[in-house]
Amino acid sequence: MAMRNPYARFNQYKQNNIMQASPEELTLMLYNGAIKFINQGILFIEQKNIEKTHNAIMRANAIINELNATLDMKYEVAKGFRPLYDYISDRLVDGNISKNVDALKEALELVTELRDTWKEAMVIAKKK
Template sequence: MGNQAAYNVYKQNSVYTASPGELTLMLYNGCLKFIHQGIKGIEEHNIVQRNENIKKAQAIILEFITTLDMKYEISKQMLPLYEYMHRRLIEANIKNDKDILVEIEGLVTEFRDTWKEVIRINRQKQNIGDLV
């Protein structure tokens, strides 16, 4: 098995064995990756690269929107933020606007970093519970 094939198997297994929290973190990281590639597409005047990557980032944000559980107050607070990010990604793609992508990159980074902290706190609580 070549290095690339082995890496692909590893990536696939990491998704299959990830907790829901880890999967969410992977989605945030993927969204950031696609935003970076969208920025690169704008900088390099590569319309296809820009369009494809911004659309992938949009799809991730749309997934976050559709999977929110609206029985929780936090979901009701997150929905307008996700909708704003989705709308701005569409606008960035239409207008070929790097500044909008940089803005959304900042928001997604904040969400991702907050999510990382939630995972860290939950792991600490689990470890303490395991000791008791």
């Protein structure tokens, strides 16, 4: 008898949410994912688990790089995000190389501010 994946329904639910999400909601999901992985990186540094630290930070950095790569530079605001995403990525790399919690906390603070601002913008846009 084949063993079923106990998380299959949950994974299907997550997949459906992603497929049905608006671009604005997808961006919010990316910010939340980056925050989750940075927090994991901090936790794993404290636990001295080098491999898990590296993997979590790499996942967070991949999200930031995706956000950076998908900026539409025809908008002036996007030009302001590029150096910010680059800086966050640099802090993540520094934190990963040196296992520096302070660098990760700085990145976490910036990503959290971006996420919170994005959520506010989504609320304002829905009112219009």
